[in-house]
Amino acid sequence: MRAKWFIFILGITAILASPAISATEITGDYRHTGTIPQDDFVIYHINMTKPGKILDVTVTASDPVDFYLLTEKELSQYMFSDAFAYEDYSENTTTYHWRGTGDYYLVIDNANVSVSGAMSHGPVNYTIVAKLEDKGIYDTLVDSAAYLVCGTLIVIAAATTFWLYKKPKIEEVLK
Amino acid sequence: MIVFFGIKKKNFAYNAYTVMQCPKCGKETKHYLMLQKRAFTVFFIPLIPLGTRKYLVCEECRSVTKVSNFPPKDRVIISTGAERKD
Numbered sequence: 001m002r003a004k005w006f007i008f009i010l011g012i013t014a015i016l017a018s019p020a021i022s023a024t025e026i027t028g029d030y031r032h033t034g035t036i037p038q039d040d041f042v043i044y045h046i047n048m049t050k051p052g053k054i055l056d057v058t059v060t061a062s063d064p065v066d067f068y069l070l071t072e073k074e075l076s077q078y079m080f081s082d083a084f085a086y087e088d089y090s091e092n093t094t095t096y097h098w099r100g101t102g103d104y105y106l107v108i109d110n111a112n113v114s115v116s117g118a119m120s121h122g123p124v125n126y127t128i129v130a131k132l133e134d135k136g137i138y139d140t141l142v143d144s145a146a147y148l149v150c151g152t153l154i155v156i157a158a159a160t161t162f163w164l165y166k167k168p169k170i171e172e173v174l175k
Numbered sequence: 176m177i178v179f180f181g182i183k184k185k186n187f188a189y190n191a192y193t194v195m196q197c198p199k200c201g202k203e204t205k206h207y208l209m210l211q212k213r214a215f216t217v218f219f220i221p222l223i224p225l226g227t228r229k230y231l232v233c234e235e236c237r238s239v240t241k242v243s244n245f246p247p248k249d250r251v252i253i254s255t256g257a258e259r260k261d
């Protein structure tokens with residue numbers, strides 16, 4: 001019994017002590033030029049948890065690399081397992097126009113993690129130009145209108161369903 | 176995108192009848208009152224109420240006759256037995 005507890009606590013300590021994913025934060029206008037060594041990758045964190053954020057990002061690399069736009073869950077799949085899902089993917093110089101709500105991670109990958117992806121032959125120079133901005137008034141209006149229409153439809157559907165399945169009393173029928 | 180439109184019908188049978196001559200079998204029998212509510216559906220979700228139709232169901236031959244109005248109150252007998260299911 002004591003040995004089990006020891007292993008359990010050792011396991012928890014190992015999880016807590018494991019290095020956190022280090023990612024560079026993209027805020028506002030961001031521009032950076034750097035080098036990714038062979039079989040390495042860089043991660044950028046894009047905080048889009050507040051609704052209404054739009055990300056415009058262009059990455060140019062000196063050699064083919066893999067670009068992934070991942071959610072937090074997909075990132076941990078990418079880091080710790082062979083198979084992983086992704087929101088968006090590109091193999092060459094790429095431009096993303098992304099709108100979503102949540103935490104996203106842009107991975108520039110100069111490692112051979114996937115069979116189909118770009119092959120790593122040496123260090124790669126890259127430039128990232130990104131802009132994270134709030135949604136314009138027009139987009140906000142379109143979104144609000146969409147929510148309003150959906151909400152109204154739900155209310156109408158609920159009312160109609162209630163009406164359809166409610167059996168009128170015989171007294172009402174014979175009025 | 177395929178959109179499924181349709182009409183959902185819901186029947187309500189009443190434990191109430193009137194005695195009249197059946198237009199189908201010609202017999203003087205009990206005719207039970209039945210209501211049918213109809214709604215326009217999109218993807219099987221009722222969205223627009225299309226109104227209520229009134230029917231009389233012959234006890235003898237089960238034929239259904241659409242009527243614009245149910246008979247007046249004094250000509251309808253509300254039986255106190257178990258609720259009709261159909």
Ligand SMILES: [Zn+2]
Pocket residue numbers: 197198199200201202233234235236237238
């Ligand atoms: Zn009949």
